[in-house]
Every structure is written in structure tokens, then in C-alpha cells.
Amino acid sequence: MDAFYASVEQRDNPELRGKPLAVGGSAARGVVAAASYEARAFGVHSAMPSVTAKRKCPALIFVPPRFEVYKAVSQQIREIFAEYTPLIEPLSLDEVYLNVTENLKGMEIATEIALEIRAKIKQVTGLSASAGISYNKFLAKMASDLNKPNGQAVITPKNGPGFVETLPVKKFHGVGPATAERLRKLGIETGLDLKSKSLALLQEHLGKSGPYFYGIARGIDERQVRPDRIRKSVGAEDTFVEGIDNLDLAKAELRPLSEKVWRCCEAHDITGKTITVKIKYADFSQATRSRTLAGAASDIDMILEIAETLLASVFPFKHPVRLLGLTLSLLNTELSGQEPQLDRGL
Template identity: 80%
Template sequence: MDAFYASVEQRDNPELRGKPLAVGGSAARGVVAAASYEARVFGVHSAMPSVTAKRKCPDLIFVPPRFDVYKAVSQQIRAIFAEYTPLIEPLSLDEAYLDVTENLKGMAIATEIAAEIRARIAEVTGLNASAGISYNKFLAKMASDLNKPNGQAVITPKNGPGFVEALPVKKFHGVGPATAERMRKYGIETGLDLKQKSLAFLQEHFGKSGPYFYGIARGIDERLVRPDQIRKSAGAEDTFVEDITDFDLARLELKPLAEKVWRYCEAQGISGKTVTVKIKYSDFTQATRSRTKATPVANAADILDTASALLATVYPFKRAIRLLGVTLSSLTNASVGDDAEQQPQFDLDL
């Protein structure tokens, strides 16, 4: 979906249309969850501190997120996908992989399927979607960004390897800033540079990700579209109105986060063994601390106790804290359903 949260807000409020818009917290302390295309012209993007976004775009309008509305629209879109194929692997509320090799419409050309799905989404929701079509997941993902907004692109088997060779690795899906910087230190800045490294080299320096990088450098990605993929984590975050330096106050702020995470787990009938605390300091540097328990946590208090112990490992704080987050991972329960898969780990303002 194109600027999904922001587009929903502009759809539902005509006064916001054509204006630079950010969905997220207040201009003083929040973080941008989504930015309209009008705001992106000014360099505003998701995950940007709201104060930075406001500085880049003084006329930026902030609206609070409405995740219940976004989820409802996502379910409408998911229902449209299901008219074409049962092989749907959601990545978030606004993005999914579809395998249409054999589809319910009996259509032979994937580009026509993508165009029809996009038209149906516009008809049903009033929103625009973009699509990438290719012979594997990595290239389909990369193609989906080529003609945004409201467009689609194809990367064929013939063109796939050449496309990857010319692409900067920092633009690869699955290569974050830290990994891109590590690659740069080894002389890897393009897909061609990556292709010239041996499998042994990539395994030595990038561990389990080595074979994946070796494959995508050649336009190869054997991962299947998996509709039964289980969500890996559940988490919540809070950016504070004022920075925190006191441990007891910081621990107090962990309580509603632990409770929010556990409410989600209870609703889905799941639990997890690994608790992670995220600490973002006043200078926007951050740290994480994790602990894996022998058995799944039993309640919110269990999450809170573990999170508090983890927070204590960084006290005294090296500087004031502006944000805390709590995540539960190593989730366990074979019956986790589609609803759990649909919900990404949001930065939730409490």
C-alpha cells in the first residue's frame, strides 16, 4: 500500500488531502509512523523523530494513529488477495507476498493479476497500492518500490541478475544500515561487489545470512510464500513527555508496556520465552537487553519482572531516557492464526 496509514487518514478526512501529513506522536516527543507523499518531498519518513520531521517541514500536520481502522482496512485488502490465491504471506498490515503461479482465477499473466488486484483495492477501499512482480520474493519486493506510488513493475528471470548487480546493497531488502556499513568495510557496495565474494567469505563474515546474500547477489531466492508463518515477536514502546533519569520511575513506565504485550498474547493464545528491553536515550542512541527464560512467561508480572531486571543492568543510566520498549519473542503455540500474522510490531504511544 502507498503511504498506508497517512493515505487512510487523508481518505477519511478531506481537509488533509494534498497536505503534508505525518501519522504518529506529537511534534515535541513522538516518532513518525507514516508520512504522506506530500511530506516525503521535504525528506520526512517513517521512524524519524517528530521534532526532526517538523523542522524539515514546518507545515507538517500530525495526526494520532488509529490502528483499529488500519487493521480493518487491512482485512478488506486481505480478503481481496484471497479471491486470487490462498498463498498469502503478510509482512505487515499493508504489505504481503502472494504466490499466483496457480491462482483461483485461472489467469496466466501475473502482471494482469497485479493490475486487477490493485484496481479492486482502489474500488473497495479508495486507496492506492503498488505491486512488484518477479520470479522470487526478493526481486518481487525490490520491484514493488520501483514505480511507487500507484504503479507496478516487473523483474523478469532474464533481467533479474543484472538488476541485482547494479543495485547498491544498502537498498537491498533485508540489508539494514549496520549490515550495509559492514559490507562497505569489505568493499561491498553493489550487488556486483557482493556477487564477487565467495560463499565461504560471506558465511565467515555474515554468519547464517551468508548463504542468503550469496543467492540474492545472483538473483536467486528459494524461499517459498508461506501463509502459515508464525509471528516472531510482540512488543510495545512509549516515548515519554519528559526524559527519565530515575530508575524507579523508568521501572514504573515498563508496567503498562508489559501489560499491553501480555494482553495481545492472551488474546492470541500465545506466550514466549525471550524478553527484550529497548532503551533510547536523549541523544537518540539506543541499547537493548534480552533474557531467554527456560519456560514461556506466564503473565504480565513475569514480563515486568524480567524487563525490570534487564533495565537494572544499564543503571545508572549513561544519560536520560526518552523511550522504553518491551518485546516478547521466541513465541510458542502451534495454533497461532492469521490475525496474529497480520499485526506487525508497532511503536505504540500510550
């Protein structure tokens, strides 16, 4: 879906249409959950601190999220998908993988399926969607971003390897600033650079992710669409341009992470018992600290308080901190078998 939360708000309130809009946060505090395309033109994006977003776009309008509405619309869209295939793997409220190799309509061309689904979504919800069509998950995801908003793109088996070769690795789905920097230090800035590296080298420097990167550099991704996938955790992390060596400054960076994690929990009626803080230092070494509660975390303040205590346990830092991550795991979905649909790439 295109700027899903923001698009729902603009659909339901005509006064917001055509205006720069941020869902979540406020002019004074918090983080942006989603930004309209009008706001994105100013450089505003999801997970950005609200004060930064307001500085980039003084005319930015903040509206509170309405997760029950977003979930209801998402369910409408999910019902449309189910008309075409039972192989639906949700990534979030606004994004899924579909396997349409053998589909319920007997349609032979995936691009036509995507066009029909997008038209039906527009008819039922009034919202636009974009699609990526390819022969594996990685390339389908990359294709989905090529013609946003309200478009679609195809990467064929013939063109897949060449497409990856020209792509900067920092544009790869799942590659954040820290991984991009690690790859850059190995001399890897494009897919072609990545393809030139041996599997042994990638495993040495990227661990268990090495074989995955070795494959996608060649346009290969063997992951299947899994409709029964159960999410084991809810997490958020942030990488800093400059290292942080002050405990209070580091603690301040935990609040937007806590807000993002708890927002996902509230949106999907989930919670968890284990809180983990990940600290990655300027030399790329890292530490993790966890605490498992007797009962489920009850609110954001509890999560933040425990996260701050866990962070303080590794102070003084052995090196400046370049990344902080916060994860809530041992989710109630592990017991119920339900899949929380988390908001990641808005």
C-alpha cells in the same frame, strides 16, 4: 499499499488531503508511524522521532492512529487477494506476498493480475497500491518500490541478476545501516561486489545469513510464499550515527523502540512474555539480555522499565553503543496459531 495509514486518514478526512501528514506521535514526543507522500518530500519517514519530523517539516500535521480502521481496510484488501490465490503471506497490514503461478482465475500473465488487483483495491477502498512482479520474493519486493506510488514494475528471470548487480547493497530489502556498514568494510557496496565474494567469506562474516546473500547476489531466492507463517516476535531496532557511552542517553533511545513494539501489539491484539534487549557496540560485537515474565506484558511502561533494567546490567559499556534493539517474544500467537500482521515497511 502506498503510505497506508496516512492514505486512510486522508481518504476519511478531506481536509488532510494534499497536506504533509504524520500518523502517530505528536509535535513534542513519540515517533512517526507513517508519513504521507507530502511529508516524505520533506524527508519525514516512519520510525522518525516526532521532534525531528516537525523540525524537517514545520507544517506537519500529526493525527493519532486508528488501528481498528486500518485492520478493517486490510481485511477488505485480503479478501480481494483471496479471489486470486490462497497462497497469501502477510508481512504487515499493508504488505503481502502472493504466489499467482497457479491462480484461481486461470490468468496467465502476472502483470495483468497485478493490474486487476490494484484496480479492484482502488474501487473497493479508494486507496492506491503498488506491485512488484518477479520470480522470487527478494526481487518482487525490490520491484514493488520502483514505481511507487500507484505503480508496478516487473523484474524478469533474464533481467534479475543484472538488476541486482547494479543495486547498492544498502538498498537491499532487509539490509539496515549496521549490515550495510559491515558489508562496506568487506569492500561490498553493490550487488556486483557481493557477487564477487565467496560463499565461505560471506558465511564467515555474516553467519547464517551468508548463503542468503550469496544467492540474492545472483538473483536467486528459494524462499516460498508461506500462508501459514507464524510470527514468533515483535521487534524494533535503531542504529546511531555516533556511538553512545552514556547510560541515560542510551535509555532514552529505548522509549521510541518500546513505543513501536507496543503499537504493533495494540494494533493486532497480541502481547508476549519475553523481553530482550540487543546491544551492538562500535566494534560490531554484541550482547543480549532477556527476561521472561510470569504473565504477558501489560503495557508499554512495563516493557520500557524492564528494557532499561536489562540495558543497565551491561553498563559500563565496553565500547560505545552503535545499535539498540528491543524484542517482545513468546507471543500469545504461538499458542493460538494466528499470524500478527506487523507494520514494518510503511
